[in-house]
Every structure is written in C-alpha cells, then in structure tokens.
Amino acid sequence: MAVALASALVTAVSSGMRTGQANLEARLERLLGSVDARLVQQTGAPFDDAILREMTLWPGVRTVQGRLSGSLTLIRADAGTDGEGRIRRTTAQARGVDASDDPRLKGPPLREGRPRGSRMEIVLDPLSATSLAVGVGDRVRVTRLGEPVDLTVSGISDRPMLGALQRAFVEVDRSLLAELSDRPGLLTQASIVLEPGTDIAGWCQDQASRVPEGLLLEPAEMATSGMDRQVGAARLGFLLACSIAVLAGAFIVGVGMTTSVSELGRELALLRCLGASRGQLFAGPLLAGATLSLSAAMAGVPLGLAGAAAVAWWFRQSLPLGLVPSGEGIALALGASLASGVLGSALPAWQAAATQPLAALRSRSRPPARRGPWICLLVGAALAAVEAIIVTRVQDPQRKFWMHALLGLACAHTGWFLLCVPLLRVVASAVATPTSRMLRLPPGLLRGSVARAPYRLGLTAGALMMGLSVLVTTWSHGEGMLGEIRSRIRFGDAFAMKVSGLSTAEQAALRNLPGVRQAAAVGYLPLRVGGEAGLGIQAVAPPGVICVGFEPDAFLAMNRLEWIQGTPESALPLLRDGRGALVAEQFLTARGLQVGDRIELLAPRSRASFEIVGVVRSAGLDIATQVFGIRSVYMEHAMSCVFLDLATVGRHFGAREAVLMQMELAPDPLLTDDAMADRVATAAPGAIFASGRAIRAAIDDVGRLVLGVSGAVAFAALLVASLGVGSVISAQVQGRRGELGVLRAMGAARAPVVSLILAEAGVVAITAVIAGTGLGWELAWAGRVLFADLAGLRLAAIFPIWAWLAGCGVHTLLAWAAAWPTVRGLLRQSPRELLSQPT
Amino acid sequence: MPPTEAAAACGVRLLGVRKAYRQGDRRVEALRGIDLEIQGPGFHAIMGPSGSGKSTLLHLLAGLDAADEGTIEVGGVSLGGLDDAALTLHRRRRSGVIFQGFNLLPTLTALENVTLPATLDGRTHAEAAPRAENLLRELGLADRMTHRPDALSGGEQQRVAIARALLQEPPVLLADEPTGNLDSQASDRLWRLLAEVARTRSMLVVMVTHEPLAAAHCERVHVLRDGRVAGSFHVDGLDPSQLALRLSDTLRTAV
Known part of the structure; x- marks a missing residue:
C-alpha cells in the first residue's frame, strides 16, 4: 500500500507539473500569440513603427504585427456607479495591436462576443468587465487628460481570474493606444510570422545586420525561456523528491520483506533441507519485492492520475486544457516502484539465501548478533x-x-x-x-x-x-x-505606476493626496554603461542598465535597502549632491565594480560619470516592479540597476518623470484601497494603483x-x-x-x-x-x-x-x-x- | 488451616463442563460434560488418548479459557462467575501453571521470569527476588539465575517454570505434559520434584500426561476419553506397566 501511495504521489505530482506546464504554455501562446520571432528595443523602451514596413520586405517574412504596451483608466460610458455611489473605474494594462488577417496573430480567445472589428472597439478581460459591470455591446470611456474617448466592448476574453495581484488587461487598436497615451508612431514589439519551414534561429541571425542599433531580433520562444528555466528547476526538485520517494519506498519494502523473511525463516530452512539452492531462495524475495512493487504501482498510478485530475478540475478556471497526464512521470512512477521493490528486497533476499538448513530444526530463533547494531552505528x-x-x-x-x-x-x-x-x-x-x-x-x-x-x-x-x-x-x-x-x-503602503511616466504635476498631486503621509518618486531610465571592454562574464554582460532615479531620504524611510558594500551614512551625502551612485549587487559579479570605482552612464545625447558609493539589494522594490510588470517592460534586456538621486537623473539625462510613486499612508481605517485607488485615478489619470498592504x-x-x-x-x-x-x-x-x-x-x-x-x-x-x-x-x-x-x-x-x-x-x-x-x-x-x- | 478446609481450599471440582472449539470450518467438542472432583493436597494425573480433552481441562482449571457450560470450582471459588479482572487475579494468585514448552519469556533472566507473577501483582522485583532466589536454589539453579532461557537446558528451563509457578504459593499447581520436551533423566527428576512439592507444600498438583512412567509418581489417575471422564483409580504401588494395563482397562470399560 505504501508503495502504491508513493507511486500515486509521483504520478500525481508529475502529471500535475505537466498539466501546469501545458496550460501555462497554452496561456503564453494565447498571450504572445504563436509568432515565430519578435523585435524589441534592448532596453524595453518603445521604438519607431516605421520599421514595420521595412520588415514586411525582408525575405521569409509572411506577416508582421506591431504591438504597444501601456495602461488605460476606464469608466462606464454611462458613468454608472457601484452600490456605494462611487463611479465604477478600473485602470488596466493595455495592449495595442495592429489588425491582422493571419490566424497566428489573432487576438486572445474570447469567452463571449467577437474580436475587435473597428478602431473604436475594445476587448476586456473578465476582471475589467466585472469591475466595470459591463458586457458585450456596452460602452466604456477612457479617461485621460483631454477629451475622453468612448469604446464599444466587442468581446470578453477567456482569461482566468487569478486573485488579488492580478491586473486588469484589455486589448485595443495600437494606433488608438498610441494616441491615448501620447506615443504616436511607436511600438514596443514587432511580432513576426515567417514562411512555413523557415529556420527561425538562423533567420534571426541572418537578419541581424538589418536590425537598427539598440533593437533586438530574437526567436519568440526565447520569451518563454524564463518559464522553461522555472519548469527546469521544478523538474529538478521533482527528481530530488522522486529519489527520496524511491528511498522511502525501498526502506518500507525492505522492512516489510525483512519481516516476511524472518517470519518464514523456518520454512526457508526447510526448503534448504529439501534441496533448495541459495540462488533459489535469493530470487524468491527479490521477485516478490519486484512483483509487489509493480502491482502496487499499477494501483498507485491510476490513483495518482485521479488525484491530479481532481486538482485540475478544481482549478479548471486556471487550467483550461484540464489534466495533461505525464507519460514520463508514469514511467518514472513505475520505474521508481520497481527500483524501490528490488532495492528494498535485496537485503531480505540475501538473508533468505544465508539461511542454514539446521535452522529448521531449532526450537527457537537465535538472538541477533551483538555486533550488528555497532556495525549499523559505524556505517550509518x-x-x-x-x-x-x-x-x-x-x-x-x-x-x-x-x-x-x-x-x-x-x-x-x-x-x-x-x-x-x-x-x-x-x-x-x-x-x-x-x-x-x-x-x-x-x-x-x-x-x-x-x-x-x-x-x-x-x-x-x-x-x-x-x-x-x-x-x-x-x-x-x-x-x-x-x-x-x-x-x-x-515598501510603501500604496503605489501609483504609469508606464508613460508621471509628470511632475501628477507627482505633486499624488504627494498632496489626503491620507498620504510621505511619498517617494521612482523613475526608470534605460541607459548604457560606458567602458564595455571586459573578460569572461564581464564581456558577455549586456550593456543596458536601468537607472533608478529615487529621492534618497524619502525612499530610504519607506524601503529597506540591503547594503552589501558601503553604508547609508557615507553614501547619502554623495547621492544627494549628485556625485554618487548606488549599484545593484549584480555589478559585483558581472562587472567587478565595487565601492570606490567609477561608473560611466550613457544616454543618447549625454553622459555622466559617478562614484559608486554603495552596493545594494532592494527586495521590496524588486517585488513592486515585478507586480507592476516594470521588470518585463524595462529590465528584460538590462543587466541590472544603478540608483541615482532623481534630481541628478533630471540634471544629467533630462528625464524628470517618475514611473512609480511610493506612498506611505496615514493609519486611517477609512482609507481603504478602493478609496485610495479612486484618489490616485483622479490625481493621475492612467496611473495604475496597487496596494502595498x-x-x-x-x-x-x-x-x-x-x-x-x-x-x-x-x-x-x-x-x-x-x-x-x-x-x-x-x-x-x-x-x-x-x-x-x-x-x-x-x-x-x-x-x-x-x-x-x-x-x-x-x-x-x-x-x-x-x-x-x-x-x-x-x-x-x-x-x-x-x-x-x-x-x-x-x-x-x-x-x-x-x-x-x-x-x-x-x-x-x-x-x-x-x-x-x-x-x-x-x-x-x-x-x-x-x-x-x-x- | 484444618485438613478438611485445606483440602477444600486446594481442591478442584467440575460439574457438567462442556467446551467446544472451532478448528477451521469444523467444530470440535473437546469436553462433552465433565464431572470430576479432585481433593487436595496431593499429586494427581489426568491421562487419556490424544484428543481426549486433557489439556483443555487443564486450561479451564488454570483460568486460561472459559467453559461453554458447567461449573468449575478451584479452591472453593467458582470460575464461571468471575469477570476478567477476577479471573486474572485467579491466574496470578490461585493457580500455577507449568507448560510442556516451558513458556519462559526469552527476554528475561531466570530470576526475572520467576519474579514475573509477583511483579504483575504489584511487588517490585527487589521485593520478590529473595523468595524467587530461594526457590531457584531449592530447585538446583543457584548458579543459573542470571541466565536467559536460551542459555538453559530443557530441564533447567522447566525447573525455572516450576519456580515461577510456585512463587505466589498457589493452592493448585497445574502441569500440562511438563516433560514433553525433556529427556528421561530430567523427566524422572521433574516427576519426583512435583511429588515432593505436593507433599511438602500441601498443594494439589494436577498433571496432564500420557506417560505411565509419570503417572506412577502420582496418587491417583483420572482418565478421560472423548471429552468425558472414563474413570479414576489409585496408583497405590502400581508399577508403570501395571498402570498402563489399568489405564487400558479403564478406557476399554468406558467404551
């Protein structure tokens, strides 16, 4: 039974992992589309869409589609309110895509309605549809600085609801999103479908010379490499767990078979009396262990599959493909069971083979040798x-x-x-x-x-x-x-994030919101590091770096920075006066830079050199950026972060906009997250609110x-x-x-x-x-x-x-x-x- | 205690006792209405062919099992009316049992085996040890007290079992084929020992045996056949061969 349950566990876990992976792949395919390659800015920043026309002329290209990422604040067009009289409002991450007839560039699968047919239509996800209480055919309004724009809901996407940290997501026409976010003629990604049979990696290499500097052409499957790494890590953990399960199964089978051999001692001795060879007695427990384990696995595998199926059914919203049995998991369960059976019965088989014929004639068994436990102690x-x-x-x-x-x-x-x-x-x-x-x-x-x-x-x-x-x-x-x-x-109690940047006016409005006790603006600016030459890891480290502009005093009051090198006391004065920079810990390994060294940062039209005054890690900021997807927008192709005073960033590189505003809230029970979201949406239209709490x-x-x-x-x-x-x-x-x-x-x-x-x-x-x-x-x-x-x-x-x-x-x-x-x-x-x- | 009272206190009486077992699908009637009274003290043998119910009778007297019907009195106490706790006390204090297979606990020393009933009765090993040591000394095991059963010969193990049965000074000592695993010399010593125990300690010793040699040491033989009492006779100087003839006669006349 134990072996059966161990097999069930291995099968259930492997099938569960396979199910999760298959469903994730399916969802990624829905999200990314099943394109062959993509073109992105190395820093993640938007780039000119003129390249789309050029790309359609490249050899092997079947279709190219431009995409732009951003965010939109939506309300009902009829200004409908919720039960408490507040206007229903949601700020959603938005993807703007060009219309395409290619089936591989179709929009997300729909739960109801139809794909967008015109520029003034929008596809909502269930989260945004629920928070706005709208359905197919209803009209929603995009609020922004300037004239609002009304859009008709053409469909609701089939997106699983995943809980508190999930952000609403909508799809609109790219040109419309570009207009609404004041980024005309820009895109953040070009999705490419190649002619059937094209070697994608080879094509990407061949076309690399056509790609303008700063852009990166890569096979689309690389976008899933992060997931592949995670799956790989999970598989490794699973294999470790399997090896422990095999050992546990072997121990249990071993104990059971040892008991059985002890009980059958007299019978075995009698068989020896009657002429049974040691080999015959050795084979008996071995075959019994193997048969027992395989029989148990036969029962355990269906049990495990049933368990995994039950879990898949329970999470059916998140797992649209349902159960995907893992063939290799089942084979592993059977193999592991067999291995545990054979391993576990090896010692009893040896004991059986060592049985002396005279043991059958003894009235009582001999007491165990005294040295046995000592040997176990030493070997163990x-x-x-x-x-x-x-x-x-x-x-x-x-x-x-x-x-x-x-x-x-x-x-x-x-x-x-x-x-x-x-x-x-x-x-x-x-x-x-x-x-x-x-x-x-x-x-x-x-x-x-x-x-x-x-x-x-x-x-x-x-x-x-x-x-x-x-x-x-x-x-x-x-x-x-x-x-x-x-x-x-x-980190702070509340965040406001706007991909297109929070203007200084919006920053001020957020700082002055009622209930906000303290606020720290954080800007993200993609830069390059000067002096690229290096050896080993330094040589392959990407030149891109994210410059995090922050207000040192307010930021440090709300966040915990781990100081790997340097101290706040020595670093802060140099940060404040714009001479110093903090670097993330990856610089230690990737570039060999440390406190006291200088780092040169390059923007398209300016450059500046700073003294490294600290090497830090900020888990809180990492998580906040992860939640907002900033990491995927900015950091995919950047190696690491450099932290500078926000004013210094403005002075040297001209970027005074913040992407993120962290706020510390007064302890007021009435200051709920919903209330705060409303205030943020009013103060900075288009900004996404997230609750740090x-x-x-x-x-x-x-x-x-x-x-x-x-x-x-x-x-x-x-x-x-x-x-x-x-x-x-x-x-x-x-x-x-x-x-x-x-x-x-x-x-x-x-x-x-x-x-x-x-x-x-x-x-x-x-x-x-x-x-x-x-x-x-x-x-x-x-x-x-x-x-x-x-x-x-x-x-x-x-x-x-x-x-x-x-x-x-x-x-x-x-x-x-x-x-x-x-x-x-x-x-x-x-x-x-x-x-x-x-x- | 006056002789008559002592006799009652160490006597056994069975009236209409029936006992059946299930052996696989088969129901075996081991005792089919036993009427038997044995007055103590003394050394009595219960004999009969295999399957006649000798051991079953002894187990019922020892309180190891319960009769299906009838009355069993040991030392004037009816076992039928005893609950589990009282029956446990009966086994602990009022009857000593000696088994064919000795039934010593292999993990305990000879001395610990002997003190076991006293320990179960609430006394510490130290309290019970002096008497147990005396008994073992009397039985010729002074130098074997700290040995475990697997280091003792069959005869020594059986003497340890006798010491254990005597520790609580029960009025009745029951022996079930006690020499079944012993050689002839050891068997003879054991029979003499049991006879001496009955005589010197004023106990009733009831021994189940199928050996006329053993029965020759007893005062009286009770014969069982097919779960009933076939008859009884005094040994009174009968030699083993005469005893065997008498036994055959008793069995034959009972047919």
Whole structure:
C-alpha cells in the first residue's frame, strides 16, 4: 500500500507539473500569440513603427504585427456607479495591436462576443468587465487628460481570474493606444510570422545586420525561456523528491520483506533441507519485492492520475486544457516502484539465501548478533557524514549541488536509516524502566523485546522517520524563506505606476493626496554603461542598465535597502549632491565594480560619470516592479540597476518623470484601497494603483500556502510511511502472541499487556522522531548552505517547533494506530489461544 | 488451616463442563460434560488418548479459557462467575501453571521470569527476588539465575517454570505434559520434584500426561476419553506397566 501511495504521489505530482506546464504554455501562446520571432528595443523602451514596413520586405517574412504596451483608466460610458455611489473605474494594462488577417496573430480567445472589428472597439478581460459591470455591446470611456474617448466592448476574453495581484488587461487598436497615451508612431514589439519551414534561429541571425542599433531580433520562444528555466528547476526538485520517494519506498519494502523473511525463516530452512539452492531462495524475495512493487504501482498510478485530475478540475478556471497526464512521470512512477521493490528486497533476499538448513530444526530463533547494531552505528554515521562532508568541503557550488543531489541525499537517508538500529536500543533502555514501573512489568521485558528484533524495529523506525524529516526540512526552509522575505521586504503602503511616466504635476498631486503621509518618486531610465571592454562574464554582460532615479531620504524611510558594500551614512551625502551612485549587487559579479570605482552612464545625447558609493539589494522594490510588470517592460534586456538621486537623473539625462510613486499612508481605517485607488485615478489619470498592504498580505498568503502545501506533502509522506510500517508493527505484535499469552497466563491483566505493545510502538515512534528530526535538520542545514552558495540567500536556521510537535504527535498516533488493529484482535483472544503460538 | 478446609481450599471440582472449539470450518467438542472432583493436597494425573480433552481441562482449571457450560470450582471459588479482572487475579494468585514448552519469556533472566507473577501483582522485583532466589536454589539453579532461557537446558528451563509457578504459593499447581520436551533423566527428576512439592507444600498438583512412567509418581489417575471422564483409580504401588494395563482397562470399560 505504501508503495502504491508513493507511486500515486509521483504520478500525481508529475502529471500535475505537466498539466501546469501545458496550460501555462497554452496561456503564453494565447498571450504572445504563436509568432515565430519578435523585435524589441534592448532596453524595453518603445521604438519607431516605421520599421514595420521595412520588415514586411525582408525575405521569409509572411506577416508582421506591431504591438504597444501601456495602461488605460476606464469608466462606464454611462458613468454608472457601484452600490456605494462611487463611479465604477478600473485602470488596466493595455495592449495595442495592429489588425491582422493571419490566424497566428489573432487576438486572445474570447469567452463571449467577437474580436475587435473597428478602431473604436475594445476587448476586456473578465476582471475589467466585472469591475466595470459591463458586457458585450456596452460602452466604456477612457479617461485621460483631454477629451475622453468612448469604446464599444466587442468581446470578453477567456482569461482566468487569478486573485488579488492580478491586473486588469484589455486589448485595443495600437494606433488608438498610441494616441491615448501620447506615443504616436511607436511600438514596443514587432511580432513576426515567417514562411512555413523557415529556420527561425538562423533567420534571426541572418537578419541581424538589418536590425537598427539598440533593437533586438530574437526567436519568440526565447520569451518563454524564463518559464522553461522555472519548469527546469521544478523538474529538478521533482527528481530530488522522486529519489527520496524511491528511498522511502525501498526502506518500507525492505522492512516489510525483512519481516516476511524472518517470519518464514523456518520454512526457508526447510526448503534448504529439501534441496533448495541459495540462488533459489535469493530470487524468491527479490521477485516478490519486484512483483509487489509493480502491482502496487499499477494501483498507485491510476490513483495518482485521479488525484491530479481532481486538482485540475478544481482549478479548471486556471487550467483550461484540464489534466495533461505525464507519460514520463508514469514511467518514472513505475520505474521508481520497481527500483524501490528490488532495492528494498535485496537485503531480505540475501538473508533468505544465508539461511542454514539446521535452522529448521531449532526450537527457537537465535538472538541477533551483538555486533550488528555497532556495525549499523559505524556505517550509518559514516554515511550520514558523507552529506556533511559534501556540503562543507566541496567548494564549487554547482559540483556541490550535484554531489548533494546524487550522492549526499541517498547517503544521508541510508545513514540515518541504519542509525535507527542502535538508536532504538538507546531509546528502549531509556524508556524501559519508567514505563515498566508504570505498567508493573519487569523492565527487561520492554528492553528485551526490542533487543530481540533490533533490525526489524529499528528499520521500521527508519521507514517511519521519512515523513518527519521531510516536514522538518521543508518547514525549516519555508519559515526561513518567509522570514527572510518578511525581513527584506519593506515598501510603501500604496503605489501609483504609469508606464508613460508621471509628470511632475501628477507627482505633486499624488504627494498632496489626503491620507498620504510621505511619498517617494521612482523613475526608470534605460541607459548604457560606458567602458564595455571586459573578460569572461564581464564581456558577455549586456550593456543596458536601468537607472533608478529615487529621492534618497524619502525612499530610504519607506524601503529597506540591503547594503552589501558601503553604508547609508557615507553614501547619502554623495547621492544627494549628485556625485554618487548606488549599484545593484549584480555589478559585483558581472562587472567587478565595487565601492570606490567609477561608473560611466550613457544616454543618447549625454553622459555622466559617478562614484559608486554603495552596493545594494532592494527586495521590496524588486517585488513592486515585478507586480507592476516594470521588470518585463524595462529590465528584460538590462543587466541590472544603478540608483541615482532623481534630481541628478533630471540634471544629467533630462528625464524628470517618475514611473512609480511610493506612498506611505496615514493609519486611517477609512482609507481603504478602493478609496485610495479612486484618489490616485483622479490625481493621475492612467496611473495604475496597487496596494502595498495587499502585496504584503499576498506575500504572506503565498508563504503560508507554500508552507501549507509542503506541510501537506510531508504529512502525506508521514501517512504513507505509517501505512507501510503498520504491517511491520502488526507482524511484530503477532509474532509475540505466545509471549503475551504467557504474560496473561501468569496473571497480567489486559491493560498492561496492551500498554506494553503500545509502549513498544512508542519506542519505535520515538526512535523515528529522533532520527527524522536528525535527518531533517541535517538536510535543512545542507539546504541552507546550498541556498547561500547557489542563490546568495542566507536563510535563518529556524527549527519549526510547532510543525515538529504536530509531526511528532502524528508520528506517535500513527504508530499506535498501526498497532491497534492487532492489539484489538489480541484482546479478543483467550490466554489459551495466545499460548498456541511459540514464545 | 484444618485438613478438611485445606483440602477444600486446594481442591478442584467440575460439574457438567462442556467446551467446544472451532478448528477451521469444523467444530470440535473437546469436553462433552465433565464431572470430576479432585481433593487436595496431593499429586494427581489426568491421562487419556490424544484428543481426549486433557489439556483443555487443564486450561479451564488454570483460568486460561472459559467453559461453554458447567461449573468449575478451584479452591472453593467458582470460575464461571468471575469477570476478567477476577479471573486474572485467579491466574496470578490461585493457580500455577507449568507448560510442556516451558513458556519462559526469552527476554528475561531466570530470576526475572520467576519474579514475573509477583511483579504483575504489584511487588517490585527487589521485593520478590529473595523468595524467587530461594526457590531457584531449592530447585538446583543457584548458579543459573542470571541466565536467559536460551542459555538453559530443557530441564533447567522447566525447573525455572516450576519456580515461577510456585512463587505466589498457589493452592493448585497445574502441569500440562511438563516433560514433553525433556529427556528421561530430567523427566524422572521433574516427576519426583512435583511429588515432593505436593507433599511438602500441601498443594494439589494436577498433571496432564500420557506417560505411565509419570503417572506412577502420582496418587491417583483420572482418565478421560472423548471429552468425558472414563474413570479414576489409585496408583497405590502400581508399577508403570501395571498402570498402563489399568489405564487400558479403564478406557476399554468406558467404551
């Protein structure tokens, strides 16, 4: 059953990932269109649309479509209000596209209505349609400085509703958006469809000479490379999880088969007496393990698919393609099950082959060798140390990760699995005396019964530890990450963003809004870095850089900057007087620049040099820009950020507009996000409002969700392990029926006998808790080191005490629950029936 | 205690006792209405062919199982009226059992095995140990007290089992084929030991056996056949072969 559930888990996770990936690809295709290549400005800025006409003449080009990104503030044309009398209003990200007959350049799939047929029509997404309470055929009004423009809703796109952080999204004609956002003749992307059979990458290379300086021609699939990397990372995690599942399955099968071989010891010896060869006895458990595991996988795979299908159905709004089964996941589940069966039955098979014929004639089994637990201690400790050695001694992070994944994990798990054998004896010795006193039983009874079956019980504890170790590792990392994010993220309570820029008048209007206690304007200006020459990584680092103009004092009051080099005290005076610049930490690795060096920034018509006065990281700003999509607009082709005083940016490069305004709000319960959104829309028409408070809450929610999911997976692992060891505990109790019968015959009441069995299960559970905590903490530590090495993320060593306590409780309860059916059966038997079994 | 009261206190009485078992799909009637009274103290044997119900009878007397019908009294106490707790106390204090397979707990030492009933009765090992040590010494196991069962011979294990059965000084000692796993010398020593125990401790010792050699050490033999009492006779100087003939006669006349 445990192997079946492990297979189900592997199948469900792999199919879930495949489903998610397929649906994401489908959504990306809808969003980006299934074009072959695209032309964009390296800095992400808009460029002249005259190139569209040229491109249609390039060889191999079938169709070219211009696109422009921006934002629009919409209200109902009839000025309809909501239930509280406020005008219904939404500020949506807008995509302006040229009309095209090419089916590959069609608009988004529609939930209702039809594609736009004229310049004065708009396609809304469900979010904007809901917030405006409009449908197909209704009219919406674009508010702006100047005459408003009314548009007819031709259709509602089929876009899933994804929650609080989702921005409304609309599609209009490009020329209309260009007019509304005062960017005539500009586009942010040219989407290209090539003649069928064209080698896209080769075509892009061939046409590179035709592309004006500053523009980038690339295959469209590169746009999804970020997603591919994420999918790759998820697959890597999945493979690690699979390897742990295989180990867990192998442990469980191993324990079960060892028990079975122990129980069949006399029969096996009898077979040897009758002429069975060692090979025949070896093959028996091996074939049984393989057959058992494959049968279990046969049951587990459909179960996993059903689980994934249920999840896909539940999230059907976000997953329009529904369940996409993963062939390789199913194959992996079957293979992993087979591997766990064969691995797990190898030791029992060897034990079976080692059976002596005379064992059949012995009245009782021989006690286990005393040196066995010592050997387990030495080998287990050595294996557990392998992971520690890899993590502390291997210097190269990549090599360290792969050694950890391929060798360290397996060694750590196997090591702690073996350590459970000596650990069990220690635990039994520690709890035997108080437990026996309480139950009025000889202390030797509990200690002795554990000592008689050190491998069976110890390895059972080893199988049971897996769930707790997963729980400790994932919760430790999860809480560490959440703590890290919480500590790093500090930003304003409200944001206003306008891609086309907030004018100084709009900035002033926002600063003076009622309820705004403090505001900091942030501008983004694409620049180039002077002095490109370099070697290695420096040579391939893109020359583009995003200049973040900010007001140092107000910005630092609202945001937390992490100072990797330099200090605020030394940096701020130089920033204020325009001589200094802060750089993002990527400069350290990509360009080798650091505090004290000079950096030259180039604009088309000006250049200026600054002293680097600090190397910083701003998680809060990262998240805010991510939420607004600024990162994708500006930073896709830029390497990193340079932070300058906003006034300095204006003085040197002429850009005084801010893209983003951060605001700190007065603690007023009436100052809701909706009210603030209204005020922002009035003060700066076209600006998108986002609530920093909601972003923080959403981050917390996501963190809790991640912890919840990882906790659920860990508890599922606990359950799987418990189901697996249930049969072993049951067999252990059944095997001691005669002994329990003697106790009853000597006058032991039912209660202490039951308590004795539960105490034994408790000893197994305690051992599993200790080992699971040890393994989990070792892996959590290894994970922290790897996070620091690979991602520069320094997680705090947080021991998840509450999750751990819950895990311990579940562990013990499940161990008892596993023993209980057998105990209940024993309770129904008379001492005479119990005595019919040998002691 | 006057002899008659002592006899009642250590006597056993069965009246119309029936007991059936389920063996797979088959229902086996092990006892089909046993009427038997044995007055203690003394050393009595219960004999009969295989499947005659000897061991079942002994298990019922020991309180290891419950009769389907009839009355069982041990030491003047009716077992039929006892609940589980009282029956547990009966096993703990009022009857000692010796099994063919010894049934020592393999994880405990000889001394711990002997003190087990006292420990179960609420006394500590230290409290029970002196008496247990004396018993083991009396039974010739002074140097084997700290050994576990797997380090003892069959005869030694059975003597440990006897010491365990005697620790609580029960009025009745029940032995189920106690020499089934012993060689002839050890068996002979054990029979003599049981006879001595019955004599010196004023106990009723009831031994299930199918060996005339064993029964020759007893005072009286009760014969079972097909779940009923076929008859009883005094041993009174019968040698084993005479006893075997007498046993055959009893079984034959009961047909």
